[in-house]
Amino acid sequence: MYLITCTRPDLAFAVRQLSRYVQKPTQQHIRAAKRVLRYLIGTKTQGIVYTKRKILEQKPELIIDGYCDSNWGNDPDTRKSITSFVHCMAGDAIS
Numbered sequence: 001m002y003l004i005t006c007t008r009p010d011l012a013f014a015v016r017q018l019s020r021y022v023q024k025p026t027q028q029h030i031r032a033a034k035r036v037l038r039y040l041i042g043t044k045t046q047g048i049v050y051t052k053r054k055i056l057e058q059k060p061e062l063i064i065d066g067y068c069d070s071n072w073g074n075d076p077d078t079r080k081s082i083t084s085f086v087h088c089m090a091g092d093a094i095s
Contacts, residue, residue, distance in 0.1 A: 006095050008040075009086075009093065009095075010043075011036065011039070011040065012084075014032070014036050015036065016082075017032075018032060018033055018036065020078075048093075050092055062089055062090050063089070063090060063091075064087065064088070064089050065087070065088045066085065066086070066087045066088075067085065067086050067087075067088075068083065068084065068085040068086075069083070069084055069085075070082065070083040070084075
């Protein structure tokens with residue numbers, strides 16, 4: 001999960017949801033996993049591009065912010081907690 005969160009954050013939610021059913025996947029989960037794989041293949045040449053912005057020219061210091069959230073056992077089936085995070089540098093997500 002750490003690797004996908006840091007390299008393909010667009011897939012993190014789908015992979016986290018599918019990982020809940022690894023031990024007993026249904027046909028619906030298999031179809032969803034195949035859809036994620038098709039999306040991955042279709043977007044393999046795309047990436048996140050950071051360009052120089054005027055705000056960085058005006059303010060040379062880089063500000064790093066971090067945000068996290070948790071739902072504290074909100075899953076009705078397992079009562080497991082879900083935690084997520086994002087780190088931003090100069091206003092853009094970096095992890």
